Amino acid sequence: MSIITIVGAGMMGSAMSGPAADNGHEIRLVGTPLDREIIDSVRETGFHPTLHQQLPAAVAAFQAEELDKALEGAELVIGGVSSFGVDWFAEHVLPLLRPGVPVLSVTKGLQDGPDGTLTPFPHLLAERLPEEKRGMIPFNAIGGPCICFELLERRHTMVYFCGADLAVLEKIRALLSTDYYHIQLTTDVMGVEGCVALKNAYAMGVSLAVGIADREVGEFDAAAAEALCTPGAPDRNPVYNPQAALFAQSCLEMRRIVSLAGGDGALAGELPGAGDLYVTIFGGRTRRLGMLLGRGIPFTEAQEILKGVTLEAVVIITRVARALRARGENPDYYPLLFHMDAILNDGAEVDLPWSKFGR
Amino acid sequence: MSIITIVGAGMMGSAMSGPAADNGHEIRLVGTPLDREIIDSVRETGFHPTLHQQLPAAVAAFQAEELDKALEGAELVIGGVSSFGVDWFAEHVLPLLRPGVPVLSVTKGLQDGPDGTLTPFPHLLAERLPEEKRGMIPFNAIGGPCICFELLERRHTMVYFCGADLAVLEKIRALLSTDYYHIQLTTDVMGVEGCVALKNAYAMGVSLAVGIADREVGEFDAAAAEALCTPGAPDRNPVYNPQAALFAQSCLEMRRIVSLAGGDGALAGELPGAGDLYVTIFGGRTRRLGMLLGRGIPFTEAQEILKGVTLEAVVIITRVARALRARGENPDYYPLLFHMDAILNDGAEVDLPWSKFGR
Numbered sequence: 001m002s003i004i005t006i007v008g009a010g011m012m013g014s015a016m017s018g019p020a021a022d023n024g025h026e027i028r029l030v031g032t033p034l035d036r037e038i039i040d041s042v043r044e045t046g047f048h049p050t051l052h053q054q055l056p057a058a059v060a061a062f063q064a065e066e067l068d069k070a071l072e073g074a075e076l077v078i079g080g081v082s083s084f085g086v087d088w089f090a091e092h093v094l095p096l097l098r099p100g101v102p103v104l105s106v107t108k109g110l111q112d113g114p115d116g117t118l119t120p121f122p123h124l125l126a127e128r129l130p131e132e133k134r135g136m137i138p139f140n141a142i143g144g145p146c147i148c149f150e151l152l153e154r155r156h157t158m159v160y161f162c163g164a165d166l167a168v169l170e171k172i173r174a175l176l177s178t179d180y181y182h183i184q185l186t187t188d189v190m191g192v193e194g195c196v197a198l199k200n201a202y203a204m205g206v207s208l209a210v211g212i213a214d215r216e217v218g219e220f221d222a223a224a225a226e227a228l229c230t231p232g233a234p235d236r237n238p239v240y241n242p243q244a245a246l247f248a249q250s251c252l253e254m255r256r257i258v259s260l261a262g263g264d265g266a267l268a269g270e271l272p273g274a275g276d277l278y279v280t281i282f283g284g285r286t287r288r289l290g291m292l293l294g295r296g297i298p299f300t301e302a303q304e305i306l307k308g309v310t311l312e313a314v315v316i317i318t319r320v321a322r323a324l325r326a327r328g329e330n331p332d333y334y335p336l337l338f339h340m341d342a343i344l345n346d347g348a349e350v351d352l353p354w355s356k357f358g359r
Numbered sequence: 360m361s362i363i364t365i366v367g368a369g370m371m372g373s374a375m376s377g378p379a380a381d382n383g384h385e386i387r388l389v390g391t392p393l394d395r396e397i398i399d400s401v402r403e404t405g406f407h408p409t410l411h412q413q414l415p416a417a418v419a420a421f422q423a424e425e426l427d428k429a430l431e432g433a434e435l436v437i438g439g440v441s442s443f444g445v446d447w448f449a450e451h452v453l454p455l456l457r458p459g460v461p462v463l464s465v466t467k468g469l470q471d472g473p474d475g476t477l478t479p480f481p482h483l484l485a486e487r488l489p490e491e492k493r494g495m496i497p498f499n500a501i502g503g504p505c506i507c508f509e510l511l512e513r514r515h516t517m518v519y520f521c522g523a524d525l526a527v528l529e530k531i532r533a534l535l536s537t538d539y540y541h542i543q544l545t546t547d548v549m550g551v552e553g554c555v556a557l558k559n560a561y562a563m564g565v566s567l568a569v570g571i572a573d574r575e576v577g578e579f580d581a582a583a584a585e586a587l588c589t590p591g592a593p594d595r596n597p598v599y600n601p602q603a604a605l606f607a608q609s610c611l612e613m614r615r616i617v618s619l620a621g622g623d624g625a626l627a628g629e630l631p632g633a634g635d636l637y638v639t640i641f642g643g644r645t646r647r648l649g650m651l652l653g654r655g656i657p658f659t660e661a662q663e664i665l666k667g668v669t670l671e672a673v674v675i676i677t678r679v680a681r682a683l684r685a686r687g688e689n690p691d692y693y694p695l696l697f698h699m700d701a702i703l704n705d706g707a708e709v710d711l712p713w714s715k716f717g718r
Contacts, residue, residue: 145603156568156713158604182604184717209515231597238591240638244504245517245541248634255628269614269628271717275607278637279599354515358543358630 001025002175005074007067007093009035009042011051012106013080015148019181021056022154028070029055030062032085039063053152064092071096076104076175079125083109083312086121090128097129099136102168104161106142108312110197110261112319116326118261120193122163138168141189143196143272145279147231151181158182160272162192184271191263195254195272197316202250203280204290204313205336208350209246211294213239220295222305228291231283242352243281246336249357250277253334257320260329286313299344317341332356360384361534364433366426366452368394368401370410371465372439374507378540379437380415381513387429388414389421391444398422412511423451430455435463435534438484442468442671445480449487456488458495461527463520465501467671469556469620471678475685477620479552481522497527500548502555502631504638506590510540517541519631521551543630550622554613554631556675561609562639563649563672564695567709568605570653572598579654581664587650590642601711602640605695608716609636612693616679619688644668658703676700691715 004020006013009031017027031039041049042061048054062070071077077097081089086107097103103125110118122139129137140163151157161169161183169185177183186192210228217237218224227233254273259265267273280286289311292302303311321341324334331338335356342348363379365372368390376386390398400408401420407413421429430436436456440448445466456462462484469477481498488496499522510516520528520542528544536542545551569587576596577583586592613632618624626632639645648670651661662670680700683693690697694715701707 145600145607147600150598150600155598155600156604156711157600158607158713158716179713182713182716186718231599232594234593235591238641239509239514240590240641241504241506241509241514241516244634244638245515245630247637248504248517248630251628251633252630255625266614266625266628269610269625269633271604271607271611274610274628274633275603278606279603282597282599352515354517354538354541357517357541359545 002075003073004076005070006078006080008080009038011148015152017059018152019176019178021058022178027059029059030070033064079105097137102138104140108196112323116323143192145276154180156180160184160192162186162189188264191267192272194258194263198254199277200313201317203286206246206281207287207290208294209242211291213237215295229288249336285309361434362432363435364429365437365439367439368397370507374511375437376418377511378535378537380417381537386418388418389429392423438464456496461497463499467555471682475682477682502551504635513539515539519543519551521545521548547623550626551631553617553622557613558636559672560676562645565605565640566646566649567653568601570650572596574654588647608695645672
């Protein structure tokens with residue numbers, strides 16, 4: 001039995017308590033300042049109000065100001081913040097980490113530099129460690145198709161853990177692997193994290209086709225939009241050839257971008273790329289954004305409709321397009337990405353560049 | 360304007376009349392002896408009874424015994440038979456082909472040899488040409504995600520045309536390309552046709568997860584099974600993590616098999632592999648078979664339920680597993696394929712080999 005501290009009580013981080021509990025660990029779930037109500041609820045009843053599920057009994061909940069106490073004796077720290085919480089994590093959590101205790105992040109995203117480099121979060125966190133701890137904390141990350149509700153329901157789920165040191169990854173896998181949580185290991189952090197970030201971008205791209213088709217058969221109303229983005233709900237206008245073409249184009253562009261950034265591009269056609277893209281298209285906020293845009297609703301209006309929803313796809317599309325431009329890359333090599341960037345950032349109308357698609 | 364003769368009046372072959380008609384060609388649709396009623400219907404009213412759609416007015420329909428007349432002056436022959444019609448095609452059509460007139464096949468499948476070689480249909484047809492015509496007919500094929508109904512409805516559709524000679528492929532593309540039918544070209548016949556055949560096998564594999572999930576929430580009845588395999592219909596138990604893991608495993612194994620057979624394995628993560636797998640999972644007979652098996656129904660019973668439905672997935676799984684065994688390949692490198700083979704051919708129960716999945 002080990003102590004595992006999850007920092008950030010969002011849905012994905014909290015769901016990691018499932019396999020951790022099934023392995024008999026002591027689990028401490030610490031909220032960020034934005035998670036106060038979640039922590040109150042988990043403390044009182046064990047119920048996670050955004051996951052709409054009961055967390056395992058082994059979970060003890062801590063408010064942000066108890067972070068120090070929650071990290072005491074932890075053998076693994078799971079970083080459960082979204083990409084929008086990374087600064088908070090760097091400022092408040094990094095200084096408290098004990099040398100040698102690994103971090104495993106669920107955070108998805110890439111940071112672009114002025115020269116067009118794309119940096120995944122494990123590398124960014126390593127750079128932001130206080131001077132005296134540099135190189136002493138192994139940062140790792142999770143990538144691959146994992147809907148948090150399903151993990152907590154013990155559905156078969158297969159993911160990658162990536163990090164610089166295979167021995168550390170083996171140790172983390174031993175803590176979290178179960179007969180339903182299947183974990184692949186790789187030291188290719190850029191390969192996995194590149195795919196993980198990009199799949200949000202491209203899930204919006206594939207979902208444009210959902211909106212284009214839906215526009216033909218029904219007026220826009222919020223209830224229909226909601227239904228159309230609920231996993232398993234009926235499709236008002238099932239049209240799949242364009243979706244499939246966009247899916248394939250997405251895999252192709254992901255491969256090119258990941259390779260360019262120094263990762264193994266083949267992963268774009270495997271679990272972290274194609275596999276994760278597959279689940280991301282089936283429902284949720286990224287599909288919803290793509291669907292609204294595909295219906296012809298301008299991004300500014302779509303933002304109003306989706307008010308309050310974090311749009312990681314928008315951030316990643318903007319950053320990656322900017323990075324590719326900074327590198328002087330030919331935009332025709334990434335036509336779907338640049339079209340999405342134009343829709344989001346230049347007010348362009350949806351008009352898929354079919355003739356540019358393909359190898 | 361050219362004369363294009365489509366031989367085989369199945370759904371996919373017949374749907375090719377859509378882009379051909381939009382380019383102003385004269386189209387002759389010739390039925391096999393099994394297509395008699397389809398041809399009667401198209402002749403009388405233009406209505407295709409299995410596509411449930413009206414064919415373009417430019418289509419003239421011919422019965423099998425008029426094959427000779429229908430091929431007269433044709434500048435392109437589209438092979439529209441299924442893999443079960445290849446012998447008929449070889450026997451009756453090949454002897455009538457004029458040297459220099461290219462053939463473009465929609466037929467999907469691979470033939471395995473005793474030494475474990477896997478041969479795609481364009482190569483098989485070339486071998487079966489009468490002696491005096493050897494090397495004089497360019498055989499080509501289509502691969503990629505294309506639901507026939509959607510092509511006929513002018514939905515954006517992106518496919519590969521593959522064949523030995525790029526100049527011939529360019530010529531065929533010029534005949535059939537439209538503003539909605541987007542055609543990529545490649546000389547990698549094994550790469551494209553390997554993916555095209557294998558995606559049927561693996562669509563059954565991913566669909567096992569649909570059946571496993573459905574078993575939890577509902578009794579088996581034919582109407583529910585039908586609904587669950589109709590594209591766009593609601594899912595009784597939407598569970599996606601296992602599907603996504605199987606999707607990724609499928610891409611991985613397709614890549615390995617295509618590479619082994621001498622094709623470009625990267626295509627398995629692109630349009631002919633991942634893209635075509637995506638549409639094939641959304642509905643139809645292959646999903647239906649996988650779903651039934653996933654529910655725990657033995658293959659012998661599933662065959663009864665699906666009586667009359669051609670099961671290309673069964674043929675391809677059996678052949679490819681046999682070929683890999685003949686080559687002495689390690690089955691743990693293709694765990695999903697060999698599990699599917701055991702389910703179909705050894706009466707094995709569905710018990711996905713999760714621990715063997717991944718790189």
